Amino acid sequence: MDIQLPHFDSVFSTDCVIFGFEAGELKVLLIERNEEPYQGWYALPGNIVGLEESVDNAAARILYELTGLRDIHMRQFHTFGEVNRHPQGRVVTVGYFALIRIGGQKEVAPLTHFARKAFWHPVNDLPKLAFDHTEIFQRAFKKIRVKMNYEPIAFELLPEKFTLTQLQNLYEAVLNKKLDKRNFRKKMLSYGFLKELMEKQKGVSYRAAKLYKFDRRKYQKIFQTELAAQGAVAS
Amino acid sequence: MDIQLPHFDSVFSTDCVIFGFEAGELKVLLIERNEEPYQGWYALPGNIVGLEESVDNAAARILYELTGLRDIHMRQFHTFGEVNRHPQGRVVTVGYFALIRIGGQKEVAPLTHFARKAFWHPVNDLPKLAFDHTEIFQRAFKKIRVKMNYEPIAFELLPEKFTLTQLQNLYEAVLNKKLDKRNFRKKMLSYGFLKELMEKQKGVSYRAAKLYKFDRRKYQKIFQTELAAQGAVAS
DNA sequence: ATTTAATGTGTAAAATATACACACTATCTT
DNA sequence: AAGATAGTGTGTATATTTTACACATTAAAT
Incomplete structure (x- = not known):
């Protein structure tokens, strides 16, 4: 060479x-x-x-x-x-x-x-x-x-419509760690930026899961007010 | 020119x-x-x-x-x-x-x-x-x-020995926000990486405050175990 | 009708964060 | 030396958040 x-x-x-x-x-x-x-x-x-x-x-x-x-x-x-x-x-x-x-x-x-x-x-x-x-x-x-722990970057990796289980699998794959299903869902939904769709998953041979999508507009509204309030070490 | x-x-x-x-x-x-x-x-x-x-x-x-x-x-x-x-x-x-x-x-x-x-x-x-x-x-x-919210970089700005009030003032200056004295102290001390010295502040015309220093070794021990446990979105 | 595989849901206990006020002490002043 | 001054040091009750944990439900496949 x-x-x-x-x-x-x-x-x-x-x-x-x-x-x-x-x-x-x-x-x-x-x-x-x-x-x-x-x-x-x-x-x-x-x-x-x-x-x-x-x-x-x-x-x-x-x-x-x-x-x-x-x-x-x-x-x-x-x-x-x-x-x-x-x-x-x-x-x-x-x-x-x-x-x-x-x-x-x-x-x-x-x-x-x-x-x-x-x-x-x-x-x-x-x-x-x-x-x-x-x-x-x-x-x-x-x-x-x-x-991934403090910004919603996970959603960029998923299809537009996804199930909560898919979202959880992604978090588990990236963080390399098992998460509790109920707590994961509770927390994700509590953020308020997941929009539940009227649709369900198709083509699976078991109970189909609800589809959600990430509502960036809502997220930004929430995130902005958090930024303003942010910076706490102690109150 | x-x-x-x-x-x-x-x-x-x-x-x-x-x-x-x-x-x-x-x-x-x-x-x-x-x-x-x-x-x-x-x-x-x-x-x-x-x-x-x-x-x-x-x-x-x-x-x-x-x-x-x-x-x-x-x-x-x-x-x-x-x-x-x-x-x-x-x-x-x-x-x-x-x-x-x-x-x-x-x-x-x-x-x-x-x-x-x-x-x-x-x-x-x-x-x-x-x-x-x-x-x-x-x-x-x-x-x-x-x-500053998640790493002890504040200590790099202070003299080696400092009072808790000085530390709080620094946080307040950087975060541009008032903090509660009791909660701030409780939280800072709870981390366990502040070492209380036997010394007191000198040259002030009021009750002298205790001096502390940042114990980097202890911090690293704590931080490492936290890193291992880190990554939680939900448990 | 049964099996299969995954969805969807609630509660109690523990840990953490927040709000809040006053007695103490060292120095300074008179 | 008595009082004024200025900042130190401390505890508790309440609210919020996090954690641990199990089973009935649903849709498809057999």
Whole structure:
């Protein structure tokens, strides 16, 4: 492998950790790289930020090119600035994460030759990833586990209409912990941002469960008043 | 002002938001810039990251050069990647924050000609800052207000020995909210990481208060077991 | 009609959070 | 030295939140 790769003096890139939920498992979107370095390796979707685009925009563009996913709400979580994280020179990367409905989008597929394929992989039992992407992934995973306790990010992973059991399964998968059914339901419903639909689950061979959807407008109303009241260590 | 400034194609910098607590007020460390652009303006201590140093190290080095402060525990909080945030070209900046004891260090003073002076300024009533530093500051401030609710970062701002009233004043200043004395004390002491000293406050013209110190070892023991048990949405 | 598999529901006990007021003590003043 | 001043230190009752826990119900499949 004596290909001469270009050297980067000082560039920034973004890497995206996209989570999905499928078959009761939390998954992450990976690509198979089709270019050196790390050709053939699995990696997080990521690339160099252009000079004429903001880092936020670059993250969205790169994700689209590598996976076909668009209009994803991505949030920055950490910047990785070690000196030797990239073999071609100095590359500082800004990490983003997002949570999406796996079924809700068209199938993921790269739009450039840069990635050979894009696919979902369970977060447990990940292979070794290119560059320091294992570390980047770990950090994102930890972030969403913590965040799930105080923000309604779980709903981004579920279909629009879901049952309470599905919601609970998701929490259990992410938090890696069994929850009590009655207490879980009581608490979720007490927030007041779940809207009970007139519909029921279809196609199951047992009693069908009620469907709910997440009412973002209500959530924001509640969350705003909480923010105002927030900050308590003691009264 | 027709000085020709160098153009940056693509560099990264760090900016540090250093908080201190003095005279019952939360303060932030600013410098007065001695170079174009924004010569004479107030700014957060920050500069370009070198190619041979990690971003974390650069933040520490730059803070030292601009303010004389050393061995400060700094934490990254956000990266600012808009295209036009710097007049000389494309500069993406990584923001760090830290909380320190104002009295505990030698006086702050710049070690390079790049800053004319370094000084503490109350966080309320900040002047307009250079670049997008006002936004960077705001984001850091919001971060610590939230963080103070679930991590013992307040102690980094106080002298080693402090009274419960001082601690409460600090919480009240940061959270911008009155707290109940009895409940505050009960709760703080219930955590078990405050060590009551045999000493009392000196030099006050009223009943002297007991001094306490923060026992980091105990805190970590408690915090670790909480982390293990953590993640509850419902039991 | 029976089996199967999952849904949907309530209550009591424990833990935590909140609201609230006054006696104490060290220094300062006269 | 007596009183004024200013802030310290402390307890209890009530409300809210969290936890633990089990069984009748429903729809489909056999």
